[in-house]
Amino acid sequence: MGIKDDAVEVRAQGWRTLASLHGLIEGELERSLQAGAQLSVVEYTVLDALSRQDGWHMRMQQLARATALSPSATTRLVNRLEDRALLTRILCADDRRGIYTELTAAGVKLLEEVRPIHDSTLERALGEAQDVPELAPLVAALPKLHATV
Numbered sequence: 001m002g003i004k005d006d007a008v009e010v011r012a013q014g015w016r017t018l019a020s021l022h023g024l025i026e027g028e029l030e031r032s033l034q035a036g037a038q039l040s041v042v043e044y045t046v047l048d049a050l051s052r053q054d055g056w057h058m059r060m061q062q063l064a065r066a067t068a069l070s071p072s073a074t075t076r077l078v079n080r081l082e083d084r085a086l087l088t089r090i091l092c093a094d095d096r097r098g099i100y101t102e103l104t105a106a107g108v109k110l111l112e113e114v115r116p117i118h119d120s121t122l123e124r125a126l127g128e129a130q131d132v133p134e135l136a137p138l139v140a141a142l143p144k145l146h147a148t149v
Helices: 003-037 041-051 060-067 071-083 105-130 136-148
Strands: 057-059 087-091 099-103
Touching: 003 041, 003 105, 003 136, 041 057, 041 060, 041 071, 041 087, 041 099, 041 105, 057 060, 060 071, 060 099, 071 087, 099 105, 105 136
Parallel strands: none
Antiparallel strands: 057 099, 087 099
């Protein structure tokens, strides 16, 4: 194995570690959010992303990026949340082809109720990950990532 191969392996190992941490956290969040509010992690992500926008709305393409979903999967997700009256779609005043997705009052209320569940579960999952030697350095690096953004 040459130097170049070593660099590829180091990056691959880093990716596997990141995927492992992500899987651990996502699994814990999924269980807690389903039990507490019948929300999936990606549904919570949509509500949270919308709540962080000025005016609480986003274009569908922005939601797709925020959730790492395809456009068709994002549409199905928005349909489910709209059926639950947690968000609504509105036409863009400047571009009739543009559609915004916006939180409803019920969506804001549910998000406010479930955010503490999300946050405490995330804190607990990160604490558990901190105790896993392979994951501890990545968990320790997370606060530093926020500082650079």
